[in-house]
Amino acid sequence: MEIIADNEPDIERAKRLLKWFHDEVPHNDAPNIDTLNAISIIDSYRSNRHAHGCYPLSIAMNEVFLDMGFQPRTVICFSGRYPSPEDGHVINSVFIPSLQKWAYMDPQDNAYVTDEHNNLLSIAEVRQSLIDNKPLKLNADANYHGKADDIKDYLYTFMAKHLFRIICPLNSEFGSQTRTKGKVLHYVELLPVGIKDTEVDGFETNVNLKIGVQVITCHTNNEQLFWKKP
Incomplete structure (x- = not known):
C-alpha cells in the first residue's frame, strides 16, 4: 500500500x-x-x-x-x-x-x-x-x-x-467490529429531527445472550456534532 x-x-x-x-x-x-x-x-x-x-x-x-x-x-x-x-x-x-x-x-x-x-x-x-x-x-x-x-x-x-x-461505531480502530464473547460495542446514530428510535436490531442497544455481546447505541439529531472534525 x-x-x-x-x-x-x-x-x-x-x-x-x-x-x-x-x-x-x-x-x-x-x-x-x-x-x-x-x-x-x-x-x-x-x-x-x-x-x-x-x-x-x-x-x-x-x-x-x-x-x-x-x-x-x-x-x-x-x-x-x-x-x-x-x-x-x-x-x-x-x-x-x-x-x-x-x-x-x-x-x-x-x-x-x-x-x-x-x-x-x-x-x-x-x-x-x-x-x-x-x-x-x-x-x-x-x-x-x-x-x-x-x-x-x-x-x-x-x-x-x-x-x-x-x-457509526464510536471507536474507529482495528478489530473493533468483531463480535466476540464479552465484548461491548458502542455506536452513535444520526436520526432526522422528529424520528423515533427504531425497534431493537443488531445496531440498537441490546444484549445478545447467545454470543455474549452487548451493544450500546446513542442517538442524536445534531448533524454538526455527529460529523464533528476529528
Missing part, C-alpha cells in the same frame, strides 16, 4: 486506496466471516475467493485507511423503513486534512461523489444535495461488479433511500 499511495496529496491517496481495495476484494452478498478485520477479510478472498458484502468491505476499507494514517469511519446507512426488509448499505467516510472535511467513499462500488465543480463531497453534503436536488457527479470508474454505475440508480434511487438513518 505504501507503493500505491505514498508521497501523494491526501485526496489522491484516499482515491487510490479506495480503488486498490475495491480491486483487491470484490463484492458478494455472502455471510460474514467470524473475524471482521482487514487482515482476515483480505486473506479470506486471497486464500479461498470468499468475496464479501458491503459491511465487511467497509470494515476492511476503514482499517486500510487507518493503517495509511487517515482518520476514517465505517458508516451504516438505512432507510426510514428499517428494520423491515428494506436492506441497507455500508460505506466509509474519511477525513481529508487538506480539505478539513469528511469525504464520501464506497469501497463496494469504488465510488466517491463530487459537485458540479468537481469538489469532493462528504456524506452530509451528498445527503443535503439529494434533498435540495442539486447536481452531483460520480467518478467515471465507479462500478458494481465491473459494470459502470448509473448515477440515477446509485445515488438518486439507492443512496437517496438509505441516507436516512446513519450509524
Whole structure:
C-alpha cells in the first residue's frame, strides 16, 4: 500500500486506496466471516475467493485507511423503513486534512461523489444535495461488479433511500467490529429531527445472550456534532 499511495496529496491517496481495495476484494452478498478485520477479510478472498458484502468491505476499507494514517469511519446507512426488509448499505467516510472535511467513499462500488465543480463531497453534503436536488457527479470508474454505475440508480434511487438513518461505531480502530464473547460495542446514530428510535436490531442497544455481546447505541439529531472534525 505504501507503493500505491505514498508521497501523494491526501485526496489522491484516499482515491487510490479506495480503488486498490475495491480491486483487491470484490463484492458478494455472502455471510460474514467470524473475524471482521482487514487482515482476515483480505486473506479470506486471497486464500479461498470468499468475496464479501458491503459491511465487511467497509470494515476492511476503514482499517486500510487507518493503517495509511487517515482518520476514517465505517458508516451504516438505512432507510426510514428499517428494520423491515428494506436492506441497507455500508460505506466509509474519511477525513481529508487538506480539505478539513469528511469525504464520501464506497469501497463496494469504488465510488466517491463530487459537485458540479468537481469538489469532493462528504456524506452530509451528498445527503443535503439529494434533498435540495442539486447536481452531483460520480467518478467515471465507479462500478458494481465491473459494470459502470448509473448515477440515477446509485445515488438518486439507492443512496437517496438509505441516507436516512446513519450509524457509526464510536471507536474507529482495528478489530473493533468483531463480535466476540464479552465484548461491548458502542455506536452513535444520526436520526432526522422528529424520528423515533427504531425497534431493537443488531445496531440498537441490546444484549445478545447467545454470543455474549452487548451493544450500546446513542442517538442524536445534531448533524454538526455527529460529523464533528476529528
